Amino acid sequence: MTSASNVPFFPPIKTRTHEVCGAGAYLFAFALAARCGGPVLWIREAWDKQQINPVGFAGFVNPSEVRVCITETQLDTLAIAEESLRSKAVSLVVMALNKPIGLTEGRRLQLAAQAGESTGLAIIPDGMGSNAAQTRWRCSPIFDADQRSQDSTLQSWELIKNKSGTLGAWHVLWDAASHRIVMVSPSGK
Known part of the structure; x- marks a missing residue:
């Protein structure tokens, strides 16, 4: 194993907004929350029934540090994310997005993150993304037959x-x- 300081570009640049997609996106978000420290705001739309479970993420971040906000529309999600990033009240804003956002909306998020000295992370569907995002990651679980198979956190992260x-x-x-x-080294190497 190598120390976290040797994982290039993680954690992503603070005061910027980033994107993550793939089946391992939630693990990425919780690992980022752990690295950012402090309060986290998690925003999702009401129609999205995928919820985060405090028991599942307690190994990453204290559940009392995470606030969940449920919105009616993606426009509401973006507005709350922008205000929260700007507020300096949270270290990380995670937003689940299901539709592309324009350059203007993406740029507004970047400016808000910079003003609030916080980090934004958009969980997006694979193949979607904003030109304004600082980085975009694809995260996928790895099912490994060797000794690490008991660790459900083994993943492939692609920048x-x-x-x-x-x-x-x-x-x-x-x-x-x-x-x-x-x-970690890929299996067999």
């Missing part, structure tokens, strides 16, 4: 968009003891 220009892919897992993401 598929980065305004800094560098992309890459890493096998990572959550190390509960150190409360960090660590890089």
